[in-house]
Amino acid sequence: MIPGFFKKDSLVAYRDYIPLEKNAKGEYSVQFATRFNFEERGLYTFMYHNCFNYRAQGYSDRVAVDFTVNITEWNVDSYLSAGEIPxxxxxxxxxxxxxxxxxxxxxxxxxxxxxxxxxxxxxxxxxxxxxxxxxxxxxxxxxxxxxxxxxxxxxxxxxxxxxxxxxxxxxxxxxxxxxxxxxxxxxxxxxxxxxxxxxxxxxxxxxxxxxxxxxxxxxxxxxxx
Structure with missing residues (x-):
């Protein structure tokens, strides 16, 4: 999400939305980490949804999206999954x-x-x-x-x-x-x-x-x- 799209001051970064940084080329990027407890292990999904609401922001209805995702999964003291650590x-x-x-x-x-x-x-x-x-x-x-x-x-x-x-x-x-x-x-x-x-x-x-x-x-x- 881009912070400029929201006008409410009650929104908190990294809780209600993920702030994006824009570079000189007009590209947006973000880096964040999340932690899962023992009960939540394996119960997570990474999803990306292209919301077609750009007309309200001055864009056309559909905007082509090209992005790269780098995901690093890491347990405590090991990059192996919980079942493979031993x-x-x-x-x-x-x-x-x-x-x-x-x-x-x-x-x-x-x-x-x-x-x-x-x-x-x-x-x-x-x-x-x-x-x-x-x-x-x-x-x-x-x-x-x-x-x-x-x-x-x-x-x-x-x-x-x-x-x-x-x-x-x-x-x-x-x-x-x-x-x-x-x-x-x-x-x-x-x-x-x-x-x-x-x-x-x-x-x-x-x-x-x-x-x-x-x-x-x-x-x-x-x-x-």
């Missing part, structure tokens, strides 16, 4: 637990007889290690989002790389176990190879789709009504 700590805690599990698994393999250790067990070791790295980098990525409001590219890229490798290795290991490779036979049949040719690319595509969905959650969405 995520950095949770991911780092689980990364620590998986790291302990990795060391315990390696220790078990080292103490076992070589005849009882198959190649698939080594693949499982790599899988748990990649899971540890994925959780660690995911926690670091969320930490920077919560602290600065955006991701640090290096941590995001490293997380997505480990996430893709972990997903592909997980399904590859499951297929190897399901086909009996290393436990009952030391070769892959034509049917087994076909499974790898179909399942692994689908898993990679699925992981890429999940990455795109996660990235879109950090984007800003503006609805103009």
């Amino acid at each position: 995520k950095p700590q949770l991911y780092l805690y689980f990364a620590f637990l998986f790291m302990l599990a990795t060391f315990m698994w390696i220790n078990t393999l080292c103490k076992s007889e070589s005849k009882n250790v198959y190649r698939v067990h080594r693949l499982m070791t790599a899988l748990v290690f990649l899971k540890t790295l994925s959780l660690f980098f995911h926690g670091i990525n969320y930490y920077f989002v919560g602290t600065y409001g955006h991701q640090k590219e290096i941590w995001a890229v490293v997380y997505y790389i480990t996430h893709l490798l972990k997903g592909a290795l997980l399904f590859g290991t499951i297929i190897l176990i399901g086909t009996g490779y290393t436990f009952f036979k030391n070769f892959l049949s034509d049917r087994d190879r076909n499974l790898f040719m179909i399942i692994l690319p689908l898993q990679v595509v699925d992981n890429i789709a999940m990455i795109i969905i996660e990235e879109s959650e950090f984007a800003e969405q503006v609805c103009v009504c």
Whole structure:
């Protein structure tokens, strides 16, 4: 609202209307902040309405409007939403637990007889290690989002790389176990190879789709009504 449109002295700025500042180019701008309490979290909507009452102010009935809106949503000590604030700590805690599990698994393999250790067990070791790295980098990525409001590219890229490798290795290991490779036979049949040719690319595509969905959650969405 433009203060000049109102003649009543009883109106209070930022309570009854939002005062706009006009620059040398004839453009109006405003900057304001609002706070929501715990009961009101998530119950807010930003709407813009172009009121066609310009004729009373000396304008035509319809005036074209072109504007840019920058919205920054910030919780106390974090740019993450209320439900995502604990995520950095949770991911780092689980990364620590998986790291302990990795060391315990390696220790078990080292103490076992070589005849009882198959190649698939080594693949499982790599899988748990990649899971540890994925959780660690995911926690670091969320930490920077919560602290600065955006991701640090290096941590995001490293997380997505480990996430893709972990997903592909997980399904590859499951297929190897399901086909009996290393436990009952030391070769892959034509049917087994076909499974790898179909399942692994689908898993990679699925992981890429999940990455795109996660990235879109950090984007800003503006609805103009």
